[in-house]
Amino acid sequence: MCGIVGRVGDDEAVERVVAGLENLEYRGYDSAGLALQNGAGLEVRKSTGKVQELKDQLTVESADGNVGIGHTRWSTHGAPTEENAHPHTNETGDIAVVHNGIVENHSSLRRRLEREGVEFTSDTDTEVIPHLVDHYYDGVDPKWAFTRAVRELEGSYAVAAMFDGEDAVFAARQGSPLVLGIDEDQYFLASDVSAFLEYTDEVVYLEDGDVATVRPEIVTVTTVEGRPVDRSVESVDWNPEEVNKGAYDHYMLKEIESQPYSLTNSIESHLTDAGDAIDVDVFDPATIAGFEEVQFVACGTSYHAGLYAANVLNEAGIRARAFRASEYQVAADPVSEETLVVAVTQSGETADTLGAMRTASSAGAHVLTVTNVAGSTAVRTADESLFIHAGPEIGVAATKTFSSQAVTLSLLAQHLAEYMESGTPHPELDAVLDGVRSLPGDLQRVVDSESASMLANYYLDSDAFFFIGRGLGYSVAQEAALKFKEITYEHAEGFASGELKHGPLAMVTPRTPVFAIFTGSHDEKTLMNAKEAQTRGADVVAVAPDGHPAIDETDAHLPLPETHPMWAGLLANVQLQLLSYHAANELGRSIDKPRNLAKSVTVE
Template sequence: MCGIIARVGDGDAIRKLVSGLENLEYRGYDSAGVAVQNGSGISVYKRSGQVSELKDALVGSVPNGKVGIGHTRWSTHGPPTDENAHPHTSQTDEVAVVHNGIIENYAELKATLSDAGHEFTSDTDTEVIPHLFEYYLEDADDIAEAFRKTVRDLEGSYAVAALVDDVHAIYAARQGSPLILGLDDDEYYLASDVPAFLDHTDDVVYLEDGDVVVVEPNGVTLTDLAGARIDRDVERVDWDPEEAGKGEYDHYMLKEIHTQPNALSNTIEGRIQGDEVHLESFPEGTFDDVEDVHLVACGTSYHAAMYCQQQLADAGIRAQAYRASEYVDANPGPVSGETLVVAVTQSGETADTLGALRQAKEAGAQVVTVTNVVGSTAARTADEALFIRAGPEIGVAATKTFSSQAVTLSLLAIRLAEDVPGASPPDDVATLLDDVYDLPEHVDNVLKTSDARAIAESYIDSQSYFFIGRGLNNAVAKEGALKFKEITYEHAEGFASGELKHGPLALVTPDTPVFTLFDGAGDGKTLKNAEEAQARGAPIVAVASEDHSGVDVADDHLAIPDTHPVWAGLLANVQLQLVSYHAAQLLGRPIDKPRNLAKSVTVE
């Protein structure tokens, strides 16, 4: 969940390292640091807090150096202090290291090194790496082999980048945590994610687990852990650098909410022909042998998986959405070649989802990943990848990627219904697919006319916030509550509307607004559930079309355009995103950097 940046080339490295850290701060912002090779030792600067505090510390004392590494941290071992910030150095400061992931055997390594006289100054698992590297350097003729020995001793997940005193090179490796090589004409980058160096180059090499790379001013050497040379393809990233910036918006989240029409257009483009879905990786007959579907995901992606599960069930396909963190222990039943496992992950690097994906492959299942990132671990590990095409998302709270995931999965559900024996697409599939073309325009309409800020102001002093919906809107209600709690820090819960009276109603008071989602399917029951809360004093906010009967009963209204019920929930979701954003803004929360959270969860 941390961010790594490293750079080798002509000219000064420090400004590009700090710029890279700013671009990666969505991956962690507990502390930040840089180390550069300046010809007379390794200079290390690090601070607890955000990258801006590191920049302040560098003013007036910018270290020179053409080779350097940097890190922005999300704490796992040890609190966010100056001592625990990366880079970490070895006993004699000969080595500096930045690391993402968790070293599971760090206690044993630390004990062995301590017995050998090494002293440690932090609470982190990372600090064993520079000490171990230095230990192997003592008798090494080959620095690269000493680094490979170091990496071979590590157990767990890691992306590591290291400097050695007076050596103009970076030594790096990955296992279970992302690491990407960026290639420019006269310089090289290593980073956890492409936005770190996208301002400089869009030519990349996606490193694989077990890869070890030595980056020098005159080139790159790539080997496996045994030292055998390997080759990886150079690929071009099709993201525009401007997509990764805030532009005219105050926050990344607000920008990403407002760019959903374009993201959805990209998601849909070329995937519908008449009343049929055509997905690039899945020709006719691909799913003829599928008997059941497991959807595995975490957080917002799990809610998109729930959205798909409902549609699969409606099509007569046996399907279940699982939280990836529990899939290994959930005993999902027999998994075989007739099981399709769909791993949903925005980043393609979510550790729990990758674990579920790998387990499914080992059991013989057909595995598809639905992701936003070409070249991600999930995309390369699955049998096939279906990309949501949403473009880079920097805000920690997912917005446009949920919408694009839900649409992509909805199209996949229709595609599955065309192949799976005994299944059938919706009776009104032609109307459904016609209406999806209007979805970007409808989202734009919501963005231009929303009363979300006024609603947020009306209920900003509430004690709790409830979100309820039925069917597809159950997933949207849960996603709306997640978004609200993520960035406002206020208590929010999402429920299937029929479950309100089976316990949660006990929590309802006049200070508990209930956001009630209507999509034209089962709305009579949902309205009755809302009225039960209203009878206990709770104000009702109807999220529905202008002429919906629920609007007359509700205390307030967030309008959505008329559309097919499958897409109505996604319009409601945009309204809830805006309510969450404006509430967080009114409360003065750090919207793009909510406490304790990071964008990409790469540790279990």
């Protein structure tokens, strides 16, 4: 969840390190820091708060150097204080380290080092690393000392280190992402390609167990045992402009409004050129025919996309269920060679999802990952990969990636239904495809409307916000509630509409608006459930197309374009994303960087 950046070249590094930290700030914003090699020692600067605080410090007291590492932190061990901010150093300050992940054996390493007389200055697990490196460093061979120390670390980590007098960054990964960027006259190192995308789109994805030595003139990669390895250079097809806010006040609004474009990429990637058939190239038909059930594993927003897809498969006659990845290892259904496990992860680095994938693989299941990031750990772990092609997403609250995940998974579901023995292809497949081709234009109409802004203001002083739906609308209701609570910090809940009377109605008051999602399927029952809340004094907002019967019987309306029921929930989702955004904006919340949250959760 923390963000690591490094830059090695012949000219000044500080501006590019800071720019990389700003690009990675969605991964953590409790504190930030950097270390620079300038020929006269290592300069280390740290601050609490956001990267801007570090920039302000550097404005007052500049720093320079041609080699640098930086870090933006999401706290796991130790409070968000300057002492706990990275980089951490050894006692003499000639070794600096930044780290993402968790050193699971840090307590035993710390006790051992303290017995040797080392004095620690922070509460972090990371601080054991520079002291351990120092323990092995003989002043001659920094790579050996770094590698020897890394071999003693247990857990998941991405770590980068600098040594005084060495124009180099030494880095290693095990379970946490780390990627190299290769430019003509400089190299970058980061947790995510968005850190340096404005400089280069040529990347090398490091793999678990890799140790990289990055110097101004060359990069070498070995195993921790010292054996050379060859990692291919790949080109990233993301547009650098997508990692900038441009004229927008927030990344979230930019990413909501970019969905017609990102969804076009997703749809075109999974339809034939003529757009009249699904083209999903995962597993051969004979393998698919052997699947008896499908399990989705994911976290947060990706889990809601998995719920959406499981519903689509159930309607096609296929046994499917979505699991929260954090619970999968202890509460999953049995799996076998006839089970397809679909791991949904935007970043491809979500620790809980990766753990679920490994559990499924070890039990003999086929594993497919649906992700946004080529070269990610999920891609290397899965048997097959399917990409959503949504482009980089910087806002912590996922928006455009949910739409792309849900569409990609729904098209995948139709593909599976064609070949699985229990599956029945959709009886209105032509209408489904017509609807998905129209989806980007329909989304643009939603984005252009102002209804969500007006309703957000009207209901701003409410005590709680309920979202309800049936079938595909239920997963959208859960996602809408998650988005609302993530960025407004207000009480929000998503329910299957029929469950209101089984408990949640006790929470309904005249200050509890209920947003009812009408997808064109089971709408009569959804309306009946909504009216149960209405009779208790709650306002009901119909999220529905113009002319829908529910509009005359509810208190307010969020309009949707007419579309096929399979896609109506996604249009509702964008209206509700806008509702959350405008409410949070009126409340003055930190929309792109909500408190206590980070985007890519790489620890369990």
